[in-house]
Amino acid sequence: MAPHHLITPWLLFSQTLLLAVQTIAKVPAVIVFGDSSVDSGNNNQISTILKSNFKPYGRDFLGGKPTGRFSNGRIPSDLISEAFGVKPTVPAYLDPMYNITDFATGVDFASAGTGYDNATSNVLSVIPLWEELEYYKAYQVKLRRYLGERKANEILSEALYLMSVGTNDFLENYYVFPAGRSSQFTVDQYQRFLAGIAGKFITQLYGLGGRKISLGGLPPMGCMPLERSRNMYGNGCVEEYNKVGRDFNVKLHNLAVKLNKELPGIKVVVSNPYDPLMEVIQHPSSFGFESVAVACCGTGIFEAGYLCDQFNPFTCSDANKYVFWDSFHPTEKTNRIISGHLMNTSLAVFL
Ligand SMILES: *[C@@H]1O[C@H](CO)[C@@H](O)[C@H](O)[C@H]1NC(C)=O
Numbered sequence: 429m430a431p432h433h434l435i436t437p438w439l440l441f442s443q444t445l446l447l448a449v450q451t452i453a454k455v456p457a458v459i460v461f462g463d464s465s466v467d468s469g470n471n472n473q474i475s476t477i478l479k480s481n482f483k484p485y486g487r488d489f490l491g492g493k494p495t496g497r498f499s500n501g502r503i504p505s506d507l508i509s510e511a512f513g514v515k516p517t518v519p520a521y522l523d524p525m526y527n528i529t530d531f532a533t534g535v536d537f538a539s540a541g542t543g544y545d546n547a548t549s550n551v552l553s554v555i556p557l558w559e560e561l562e563y564y565k566a567y568q569v570k571l572r573r574y575l576g577e578r579k580a581n582e583i584l585s586e587a588l589y590l591m592s593v594g595t596n597d598f599l600e601n602y603y604v605f606p607a608g609r610s611s612q613f614t615v616d617q618y619q620r621f622l623a624g625i626a627g628k629f630i631t632q633l634y635g636l637g638g639r640k641i642s643l644g645g646l647p648p649m650g651c652m653p654l655e656r657s658r659n660m661y662g663n664g665c666v667e668e669y670n671k672v673g674r675d676f677n678v679k680l681h682n683l684a685v686k687l688n689k690e691l692p693g694i695k696v697v698v699s700n701p702y703d704p705l706m707e708v709i710q711h712p713s714s715f716g717f718e719s720v721a722v723a724c725c726g727t728g729i730f731e732a733g734y735l736c737d738q739f740n741p742f743t744c745s746d747a748n749k750y751v752f753w754d755s756f757h758p759t760e761k762t763n764r765i766i767s768g769h770l771m772n773t774s775l776a777v778f779l
Pocket residue numbers: 527528529574
């Protein structure tokens with residue numbers, strides 16, 4: 429009996445300490461900026477052709493509901509929010525179904541088709557990144573009115589900010605319009621231009637109270653089924669685009685180092701999906717995938733958005749066998765693998 433008497437108070441003490449540490453370290457809200465990789469439905473509310481609020485999108489989502497997420501199920505921002513114990517989905521700011529009561533624990537400002545560059549969001553008339561930040565400012569006003577200054581400021585400074593954007597700057601803009609950005613910038617210059625915008629954005633977010641920031645890296649863009657279909661030498665990955673992704677990720681890493689040095693109290697991490705996604709693409713069967721070059725939806729080669737609809741007879745029956753859901757976006761299963769990897773690496777500091 430004696431040892432128990434000694435051990436119990438210590439156990440109680442250490443459990444209390446652990447609880448206290450967890451309470452302090454906890455992320456109270458997940459706040460999202462970016463493009464279709466993390467848009468949970470903002471594009472449903474604006475005039476653009478880039479939407480996915482119809483079947484078969486969302487067929488493996490809670491209730492089988494198409495929400496405007498570009499996947500068969502949840503997207504990385506949802507899965508990361510869940511992994512932090514916040515909530516299983518992050519609602520879109522423009523969705524009239526939700527209000528500040530919901531947004532107090534997480535809100536999504538992302539817009540499919542957007543980029544760092546204003547010229548990118550212009551292509552499909554979506555929300556430019558600077559305007560996502562304007563919506564965030566309006567959100568702050570609502571949050572303070574709802575919770576009071578003190579509590580709202582606490583949430584805003586302890587929240588995790590997820591940024592995921594940049595792919596469209598290259599694949600929907602730079603490489604598409606010969607008379608546009610590619611006539612003004614070399615690829616390296618354009619990457620610097622974009623990283624400059626990212627730096628300015630994060631500095632503004634810091635000025636508004638944001639501290640815990642995850643800057644999303646680029647995926648191996650050349651391995652998306654749509655890009656493979658443009659490959660003149662078969663349907664392999666387009667190495668040129670993958671290299672752009674890797675080089676840009678190095679610039680984002682350098683940016684994070686610089687911001688962490690310059691801005692007291694900020695913590696910027698780069699959440700890089702490149703390696704875990706490449707691992708899946710190179711070894712699909714070890715993750716239970718059967719198809720990697722071709723997506724689930726439609727022929728799997730070029731469909732996304734309106735071309736991926738419920739009348740397309742070719743859509744696969746089990747998305748879990750596919751790395752990609754449509755020609756440009758991963759399946760929920762792939763999103764889970766990437767998010768799990770990020771939770772174990774870049775995001776672990778915020779747990
Ligand atoms: C938000 O909506 C819920 C129900 O949909 C309602 O009960 C609540 O009062 C609303 N909150 C605010 C602050 O308007």
